Amino acid sequence: MKTRDRIIHSATELFNDQGERNITTNHIAAHLGISPGNLYYHFRNKEDIIHSIFDQYARHLSESFTPARSKEIKLDELMGYLDAIFYLMWQFRFFYANLPDILSRDELLQQKYLKAQEQLRSAVEALLKSLREGGIIAVSDQDLPDLGQTIKMVVTCWIPFQIAQAPHTRITKPLLYQGVLRVLFLLRPYVQPQISEQIQQLEQHYRQLAQIEG
Amino acid sequence: MKTRDRIIHSATELFNDQGERNITTNHIAAHLGISPGNLYYHFRNKEDIIHSIFDQYARHLSESFTPARSKEIKLDELMGYLDAIFYLMWQFRFFYANLPDILSRDELLQQKYLKAQEQLRSAVEALLKSLREGGIIAVSDQDLPDLGQTIKMVVTCWIPFQIAQAPHTRITKPLLYQGVLRVLFLLRPYVQPQISEQIQQLEQHYRQLAQIEG
DNA sequence: GTCTATACGTAGATAGAC
DNA sequence: GTCTATCTACGTATAGAC
Numbered sequence: 430m431k432t433r434d435r436i437i438h439s440a441t442e443l444f445n446d447q448g449e450r451n452i453t454t455n456h457i458a459a460h461l462g463i464s465p466g467n468l469y470y471h472f473r474n475k476e477d478i479i480h481s482i483f484d485q486y487a488r489h490l491s492e493s494f495t496p497a498r499s500k501e502i503k504l505d506e507l508m509g510y511l512d513a514i515f516y517l518m519w520q521f522r523f524f525y526a527n528l529p530d531i532l533s534r535d536e537l538l539q540q541k542y543l544k545a546q547e548q549l550r551s552a553v554e555a556l557l558k559s560l561r562e563g564g565i566i567a568v569s570d571q572d573l574p575d576l577g578q579t580i581k582m583v584v585t586c587w588i589p590f591q592i593a594q595a596p597h598t599r600i601t602k603p604l605l606y607q608g609v610l611r612v613l614f615l616l617r618p619y620v621q622p623q624i625s626e627q628i629q630q631l632e633q634h635y636r637q638l639a640q641i642e643g
Numbered sequence: 644m645k646t647r648d649r650i651i652h653s654a655t656e657l658f659n660d661q662g663e664r665n666i667t668t669n670h671i672a673a674h675l676g677i678s679p680g681n682l683y684y685h686f687r688n689k690e691d692i693i694h695s696i697f698d699q700y701a702r703h704l705s706e707s708f709t710p711a712r713s714k715e716i717k718l719d720e721l722m723g724y725l726d727a728i729f730y731l732m733w734q735f736r737f738f739y740a741n742l743p744d745i746l747s748r749d750e751l752l753q754q755k756y757l758k759a760q761e762q763l764r765s766a767v768e769a770l771l772k773s774l775r776e777g778g779i780i781a782v783s784d785q786d787l788p789d790l791g792q793t794i795k796m797v798v799t800c801w802i803p804f805q806i807a808q809a810p811h812t813r814i815t816k817p818l819l820y821q822g823v824l825r826v827l828f829l830l831r832p833y834v835q836p837q838i839s840e841q842i843q844q845l846e847q848h849y850r851q852l853a854q855i856e857g
Numbered sequence: 858g859t860c861t862a863t864a865c866g867t868a869g870a871t872a873g874a875c
Numbered sequence: 876g877t878c879t880a881t882c883t884a885c886g887t888a889t890a891g892a893c
Contacts (some may be wrong), residue, residue: 432858448744450664453886467859469888526743528807530662546808575828582825583793586800593742594760611796614789618832646876667868681877683870 433471435461437485440478444523449479449531476535483538486521487545493517494549496556501563504627510556511612515605518588526589546581553577566619576619583611606639647685649675651699654692658737663693663745690749697752700735701759707731708766716773718841724770725826729819732802740803760795767791780833794829801825820853 430438439461443452454475458468472478493513496502518525532539554577560566561573568576587608613632620628644652653675657666668689672682686692707727710716732739746753768791774780775787782790801822827846834842 448747450744451747454888455886463858464860465887466861466889470858474888475886527741529740529803530664530744532807533662533665543808572828575825579797579825579828582797582800582804586796586804589743589803590796590800593746594757611789611793614786614793615829668870669868677876678878679869680871680879684876688870689868 432461432463432467436468436471436478437481441482441521441523444482445521449523449527454478476538479531479535480538480541482521483524483541486517486524487541489517489520490514490545491548494552496552496559498555500559502556502559502565503563504565504624504631507556507560507565508609508631511609512605514584515587515608518584519605522588522592525585526592528589549581549585550577553581564621565624566616567621568619576615580612580615583615584608587611603639606635610635610639646675646677646681650682650685650692651695655696655699655735655737658696659735663737663741668692690752693745693749694752694755696735697738697755700731700738701755703731703734704728704759705762708763710766710770710773712769714773715777716770716779717777718779718838718845721770721774721779722823722845725823726819728798729801729822732798733819736802736806739799740806742803763795763799764791767795778835779838780830781835782833790829790833794826797825797829798822817853820849824849824853 436457440452440457443457443460454468455465457478458465461468472481494510494517496510524531528542532542554574557566557568557573557577557580561568591604591608610632613628613635617625617628650671654666654671657671657674668682669679671692672679675682686695708724708731710724738745742756746756768788771780771782771787771791771794775782805818805822824846827842827849831839831842
């Protein structure tokens with residue numbers, strides 16, 4: 430791997446583990462066994478590194494969560510999306526863990542973030558519409574955006590919230606599945622009666638993943 | 644006011660406005676027109692100041708949100724609680740805006756925080772039970788904790804989430820009322836049919852507050 | 858591309874006079 | 876209780892050699 434990519438990779442890892450504010454450029458360099466000077470050859474400054482990480486995240490996000498425009502959607506696909514998004518959030522958790530702080534220091538990043546959020550918002554709404562077309566849920570046009578925003582909020586807040594509750598508990602897969610369950614819980618009141626049994630099975634499935642697997 | 648209290652007050656204000664990481668002990672002293680040395684006469688260090696602020700917050704929280712054990716509860720009271728809690732979160736928003744960072748630096752504060760969260764959890768559940776006893780909502784024993792946790796999460800994440808969406812927009816009362824509306828939205832699927840009209844009126848009321856008042 | 862050495866600024870905290 | 880002066884540690888970033 431090229432040094433530049435190794436820096437991005439190490440920085441992400443260290444930020445995730447110890448928080449962006451607690452990791453200096455020197456730490457990153459030391460962790461890679463390179464000199465600070467070398468690091469600054471590849472990046473203008475720390476901000477620049479964070480930008481590059483965010484770009485990676487945004488790329489992943491739009492790749493793994495752009496619901497097909499097909500009008501209908503199956504439950505499996507929904508679960509696939511939920512899995513993918515929670516995992517992505519997990520991979521870049523340092524960012525969400527200190528969002529206000531990180532964004533307040535970088536106007537440009539703020540703009541990029543807002544764009545990503547807007548994409549996410551419209552993707553979630555599209556997904557909900559597909560679920561409605563597919564007869565999975567019933568929700569009025571008026572409530573749909575509210576439901577979408579609520580889900581989006583729970584998804585993006587899930588990991589920082591969990592970190593705050595138990596900072597020394599290493600967050601693991603089961604915790605992500607609990608996040609998936611939380612989204613299912615939000616959807617449940619809107620699920621069509623004939624689907625509700627399937628949903629219950631899904632919940633049962635995820636409940637097992639949330640408790641057993643490490 | 645005593646110097647000690649003035650320090651707590653100023654620090655809270657500055658932290659809220661500019662973020663705890665961006666405010667040094669020197670900033671606080673300068674803002675009060677006292678010397679850094681004087682500040683350190685009253686507090687051992689910056690952590691100590693944050694602790695004192697948190698103690699204040701926790702005191703307010705348990706004062707303004709300890710649902711009476713009376714089995715039934717009226718809608719007005721519910722709204723009173725929601726108002727009070729969102730306002731409290733607003734007054735100490737710096738804390739929630741960077742929760743993982745602040746807690747990761749202070750083991751003791753972490754423990755205090757967890758205790759407060761546990762109190763909050765049980766208070767929310769008690770409140771939901773009262774609403775159920777009062778015939779306002781219908782929710783199974785199994786779902787009640789999930790609903791409670793979801794509401795708690797939305798309440799505690801609301802302000803940091805909004806700050807991230809629009810950091811330079813000064814967060815104002817209307818935004819807090821939008822938070823109240825979000826909680827009502829979560830409750831809505833569980834509201835008893837005969838109450839749903841009252842809820843709609845409440846929502847209409849808060850919708851006006853959320854848009855008009857500055 | 859990578860290193861060593863270092864300059865610069867600043868945050869946290871203390872000493873000692875008043 | 877409050878001040879001035881100051882120390883230490885550290886994070887960011889650059890210069891210049893290899």
